[in-house]
Amino acid sequence: MLFRERAWADAYSVLTRAAEREPLCPSDIELISTAAYVMGKDAESDAALERAYRGHNERGSAPGAARCAFWLGISLVMRGEPARGGGWLGRAHDTLAYEPDDCAESGLLLVPSGLHALSEQDSDSALAAFSQAARIAERCGDADLAALSSLGQGQALIQRGDIRQGVEHLDAAMVAVTAGDVSIIASGIIYCAVLIECRRILDLRRSQEWTAAMSRWCGTQPDLVLYRGQCLVHRSEILQWHGQWAEAMAEARRAVERLAWPRQPAAGMAYYQLAELYRLRGEHAAAEQAYHDAVEHGHSPQPGLALLRLAQGNADAATASLRRVLDETHDQPARARLLAALAETLLAAGEASSARTAVVELGEIAESVATPLLAGLAAQSAGAVLLAEDKAAQACAELQAAQRVWQELEAPYEAAHAHALLARACLALGDTDTARLELEAARGTYRQLGAARDLASLSVAGNPGDLSPREREVLALVAAGNTNKRIAATLVLSEKTVERHVSSILSKLRVPNRAAATAYAYQHGIVQ
Incomplete structure (x- = not known):
């Protein structure tokens, strides 16, 4: 009941108390892991998945054990622990060694292979792995595998340069997420990955649309901690694009705090986003330091540092x-x-x-x-x-x-x-x-x-061009479209005096004519 209502904190509390009273079956321990993950309790989630893995093994359920090992491995890799994560993914492969090749879990284990091919810029191999996983998902009716396969196909197509077809696969994965067809952990992974792809191809509109959809989805789950890893950074970027710089700065700082220690792969991106906001606000010293921190965490400081x-x-x-x-x-x-x-x-x-x-x-x-x-x-x-x-x-x-x-x-x-x-x-x-x-x-x-x-x-303060107060008055009137005769009448001067002032202004500003002087006046705040 609590899981159907997505009352994650209550579900976690009830299940952990039950586990203290008596041993739970592996599927119930998996529910503890899911609730902990949703609430941002990563260590507790990992520990529960390990217990569930052992429980499935003891009961002779290789697919169940392999699924637990897969999700634990993927979660660890995403948090910047590739050695531990790879070890658990290896266990998942070993666990399925004597199982049918087309079970849903065998399809899940094609996902790391596809991700590795993407990291090696081998989009053809990645597309082949994710397409095979999609076929297994269709045969087995596994919604998580289908959505992850669609995501991977989209990533591979975009990497290959087929952006239009790639984003269709991304959209299909996100529709499955927002429709509630996908497990909560897979949903978070897919959303974050889609945002990464949208950012990479500079598709701000699609990022905004899916972020709005996910915000509505998250609004029904007050205990949900969806924004983690790179998602925190992307959320800051979207807020920045919308002109909500104070909120964007708060998100960027939160991302730095969450990602910098223990060091996670997205930490450099978080520092870069922080640097960008400092640069835009004119806080150059703070921006310089944040770009330096981005480089230390493996992220390029460009083009932001060049613009600084x-x-x-x-x-x-x-x-x-x-x-x-x-x-x-x-x-x-x-x-x-x-x-x-x-x-x-x-x-x-x-x-x-x-x-x-x-x-x-x-x-x-x-x-x-x-x-x-x-x-x-x-x-x-x-x-x-x-x-x-x-x-x-x-x-x-x-x-x-x-x-x-x-x-x-x-x-x-x-x-x-x-x-x-x-x-x-x-x-x-x-x-x-x-x-x-x-x-x-x-x-x-x-x-x-x-x-x-x-x-x-x-609007340049001070006295641009070293103009005299009278020359600034004349320039303002020139910029307003007045003739020398009208300026002379306005300032109670002779036309010859006005002509001398105009000539001096053009010389001091190093511009060729009245039109250029007018442009200068507007650009430098002499005329408001």
Whole structure:
């Protein structure tokens, strides 16, 4: 009854008390393990599975023992204990040595083989193993094996480059989870793995959709601790994309605390996510330390560290790092994130032609992978390059396309970047009213998020260009579209004096004309 109602804490309490009074059968001990796992009591869950394994062996139930050994092995491997985990998976194989090859448990033992092939980038062997497991699942009617097989097939297809078919298999596995067809432990594994794949191919929309579905599913189980391992990190990333930076920071810190000791495979990812949030908030020293911690835990600090160097004014170092990592990276979605960052650093260094090359490849990847996030990245990067090439009208079209993607994905920080770039394009086209609105939108979002560095880039304190107070007044009026005659009347000056002020302003700002001076005024907060 308690298990059917998913009252995990009560079930765990009742069963453990019962075990103290009298020996339980192996299937009841497995229930203790499941309840403990769901509540985040990993050590207790492992101990119960070991007892269940021994109980099945004593009763001569090889399939039952093998299933317990399989789940214990998989859980240990996922928590960063490959030696112990591998030992238990080996026991599972030995236990089934004299059993039929097509029992459900034999299908489960194809899963580690498929995962090993994936780790070796052997997608064909992985697909063969998971497809064989799927056939066994169909014959045996085993829902866990069917869902795990579908997940593995999806992972193998994505690794092979067949992303559209791959995500169909991922979706099938998640439908089985949210429909309640899959055991609770398998559900957590599948959800986390699907999020990993969605993150890898930059499919933010699918991540958001399945996270929302899982949140509803988890809401009916108050004792459930679903978010563990990489799931904690992905949850932080999704919160970050939605502009919930404070909540994302709390999740990232929780992930670091849970994963860093004893060291688990996802710890480096957790530190990297923490570093990204610090960088976005302008806390450079904290970001530097977190990137260092990520490297210590085996995770690449790029492209985040390069963007930190760019924020610190070292575009050359940022560009060199990104180019080196790109030479070593062949996975398309991973290259896409690096290429977007490289285009940004190259534009900052004044290398528009090289940035164009990076953006062309980024566009090709976006077309191949076909996820909204990649489409937005490609359009926004293309718009920035077009601006640098003085093609403002074309830049507007790309940036407006990016803006639509960010609105659809509810990604306010990226949308603010698009607003800021659109403001520059509108100014270049002489549309100062729209430019003002775009800048106000960017400033409002940066202020709300706490993006201190980005906000500062739109409004420079002090006296840009070493302008005199009177010159700042004249520049503000120029930016508002006033003629010299009207400025003279407003400030009670002669037109000749206004002409001298305008000439001095152009010289100090090193810009060629009034339009460029207007752009400067908006970009640097002289006109609000």
